[in-house]
Amino acid sequence: MAPEVSVVLASAFVAAIGLAVFRMRRMSLRGQFLALVALGVCAGLVLLTAIKVLGFPHWLAMLLVVMMIVASPIATRTFVRAMKQEGRRSARPTHDEARNLE
Numbered sequence: 001m002a003p004e005v006s007v008v009l010a011s012a013f014v015a016a017i018g019l020a021v022f023r024m025r026r027m028s029l030r031g032q033f034l035a036l037v038a039l040g041v042c043a044g045l046v047l048l049t050a051i052k053v054l055g056f057p058h059w060l061a062m063l064l065v066v067m068m069i070v071a072s073p074i075a076t077r078t079f080v081r082a083m084k085q086e087g088r089r090s091a092r093p094t095h096d097e098a099r100n101l102e
Contacts (some may be wrong), residue, residue, distance in 0.1 A: 006053050020073050024078045032079045043068045
């Protein structure tokens, strides 16, 4: 793969990760979990690409690694918050359940 192509692919990767992390709040829990799994897989692919592609710019490899380090905790925090809110919703009885308990 030519270094120019790898730069374009890396730029698209950065944009995709940024968009996924930005949109995680609107996703369902399953979608958020899948986004986290994809983020982890992509981290491995980024490192593999940076090592295997000859002529891959070192500054770009560092940028991608920093992007993964920054995006992972943000995405994980969003996922954990969504799970906590879902747990609160399921713990509260609904109006019909409350009426049946009385």
